[in-house]
Amino acid sequence: MSLSTTELNYLIWRYLQEGGLEVSAFALQDETKVHEYEERYTDKIPLGCLVDLVQKGILYYKVNDMVQKGGVIASEDIINMNFNLFNSISQPAAGVEERKIGSSSVVAPQPQQKALTGQENGTVEEEQEFTPVLKESFTFPSSLANSWNPKNSDSFAWGQRDSTSAICSLTWENGSAKLQSNVLPHPANSKEVVSLSWSPKGNLLLTASENGELRLWDSDGSIRFIMAMHSSPVLAIQWSPNASYLLSLDITNKAVVWDSQTGQSVQYIDNLAETNDKCLGTDSCWIDDSIFVLPGSNYALNVYQLGDSQPIGVLAGHSDTVSSIKYNKELRLLCSASDDQTVRIWRGNSINSLQVLSGHSQPLTYLDWCKLGGNWYVLTCSLDGSLKLWDIYKNKTLDSKLVDNGLPILVAALSPDYTKVATGDSDGNIMIWSILADGQFKQLGFFQPGETNSSNFASAIHWNSSSSQVSVSYSERSSCVIKIV
Structure with missing residues (x-):
């Protein structure tokens, strides 16, 4: 599923109208001409759609966070204790270091890991970069x-x-x-x-x-x-x-x-x-x-x-x-x-x-x-x-x-x-x-x-x-x- 910029702008515009924020809605309408999509989307988008979509996104993060490393399900009480919108946003996209594909295990590389060369003779070299000082x-x-x-x-x-x-x-x-x-x-x-x-x-x-x-x-x-x-x-x-x-x-x-x-x-x-x-x-x-x-x-x-x-x-x-x-x-x-x-x-x-x-x-x-x-x-x-x-x-x-x-x-x-x-x-x-x-x-x-x-x-x-x-x-x-x- 994907959400285009136009569709997101329309949802925000509808949300502003539903909330009585007429000036903000008009400003967005003037910048994006989003009102031109009213005829196309008005019958397909229910009231409160943007809020409902955000809440479902938060719920997805909650369910995803309950699955710990090794497939262990965490206690729902622990998740509920610290779970809110901002915690869900701050969660990494991939919360585990390993992902299993079929019967193989692929280890994700660490962010600081460099490309290694010379491993045949047991040596490890790191590519180093420096900025020259100009005169x-x-x-x-x-x-x-x-x-x-x-x-x-x-x-x-x-x-x-x-x-x-x-x-x-x-x-x-x-x-x-x-x-x-x-x-x-x-x-x-x-x-x-x-x-x-x-x-x-x-x-x-x-x-x-x-x-x-x-x-x-x-x-x-x-x-x-x-x-x-x-x-x-x-x-x-x-x-x-x-x-x-x-x-x-x-x-x-x-x-x-x-x-x-x-x-x-x-x-x-x-x-x-x-x-x-x-x-x-x-x-x-x-x-x-x-x-x-x-x-x-x-x-x-x-x-x-x-x-x-x-x-x-x-x-x-x-x-x-x-x-x-x-x-x-x-x-x-x-x-x-x-x-x-x-x-x-x-x-x-x-x-x-x-x-x-x-x-x-x-x-x-x-x-x-x-x-x-x-x-x-x-x-x-x-x-x-x-x-x-x-x-x-x-x-x-x-x-x-x-x-x-x-x-x-x-x-x-x-x-x-x-x-x-x-x-x-x-x-x-x-x-x-x-x-x-x-x-x-x-x-x-x-x-x-x-x-x-x-x-x-x-x-x-x-x-x-x-x-x-x-x-x-x-x-x-x-x-x-x-x-x-």
């Missing part, structure tokens, strides 16, 4: 942001805390890196450089300062434009797919669309000013060269057409700050993560979320699409210290791993070839994970920045275009580049 290839000044040139795997930029940024070119000789830096000066009153982003073609670099000023540079370090319409720190910078426009979002929920050829603003969105006491989101996203998505009122996602001051669509569902928004052009699906601990998948022809992924116990800090074997999955990281790979069609995780120290994951980055992910925790530790073909995570390496300092955290982490190097920005100590061999 920094070179360092650069303390920074809040960094970014690799998408077209040059040996060129990257960073933003320092002393009102300067730099473009660096790397050359390798005998395994050692040599740097050639080009400093990009900013006025002293601009304070820290908090964000930067390369254009898709790698010929332009945009830097954002704490005072809201944006500066557009050529890849050789010459300045093109100074763009000043923000008065607060800019949280997100997004280039349109053809690099014709720039979208900037600041901490007060104001957004500006810029023409990258002239440096002039073409659209200013300030209809969220009434909510500037709360940051609605820290990310934005382009759907194509004329449609983009911004966090909106009540943590909805507002979809805008270039030139229109009002959204052409509103995607409501999140209940807290939107931390990440990613669009998959191939699937034509939008994905969003939030401080409400959920991920939502959206389809363009519906204002309701297609799927809701729940499993993290703290706000999400990273989200991206990951392609394995021709199929797309969703990668997430959270302040609960875990990273997960999701099958969005089956609404389940392929794998979930907790960083060794259990510290919150503040930053993460998926490699361009989708084979590795780097995570940085609140102590500045960097873990490199391999994503295997079956969607499982495996530790590749570990980097520790030295003496632990609560104020020294990893503020940004990025891969180069060849997926061979990781740049890490640190808030207090020197930032660094780690080469993955």
